[in-house]
Amino acid sequence: MAKKQSTGTPATRVLETSGVRWSAHPYDHDPRAASYGLEAAEALGVTAEQVFKTLLADCDGALVVGVVPVDAQLDLKALAKAVGAKKAVMADPAQAERTTGYVVGGISPLGQKRALPTVVDASAEAWETVYVSGGRRGFDVGLGPADLVALTRATVAAIARR
Template structure:
């Protein structure tokens, strides 16, 4: 008998397995969009600061995930400091895709091929709900970030 395969992404399967409350928010992705994150914010009708993008950086030779608002840039010095590294540089997009198993514009902080150190921007605490990539372009998921 064949196993039933999930139709979700690795990110949504990881969320389902975790028991963390979340909701899916798909939207129609326009491949001509100049910014995937700003497109998502517009499609969802939420401020760009409430939608977070997932970026990969090389921190002293260790690939590290930075999750920041789509209207902001990843502060490489702050990311390096957060993980105890001296220096951080953005990872090559092809390497990011290979390591995470996702395409650029659809990289989710969850369900990646390998567990990587991950740092969430503190501004996530400003929102009752934040949105991040659901593992493919045109798919986001929302959850309530933990409070300190």
């Protein structure tokens, strides 16, 4: 008998095999939305502080993933400090897509083509459930912040700036 293959994203495949509790949240994505993250929060009916975006930065020549609330900015100095780098700049979007295997606006911290150092903003720990991209625009997944940290082998640090 053939093994059933998942038709989901790399992120959902990671979640399906992990054994953690998670939930899928597809929604109708409007490509004209000014902010994909704020659009997701509204569509999911949760506060923007509970929905997290995945951003890539170049820290002293190495790509690093920063996961921050959608209503905040990534504090590049704080991210550099969290990974022991001197300087961080936002990664080129095309490089982010090539490295993660996802498109900008749908980059998930889970199931990336290459495991990258990841830092999750400390504010995630305040929530029972956080929402991150499920690997495509218009699709988020909900999971516990401790599970997100464990699955991404992340460091937790204050890397968001409002």
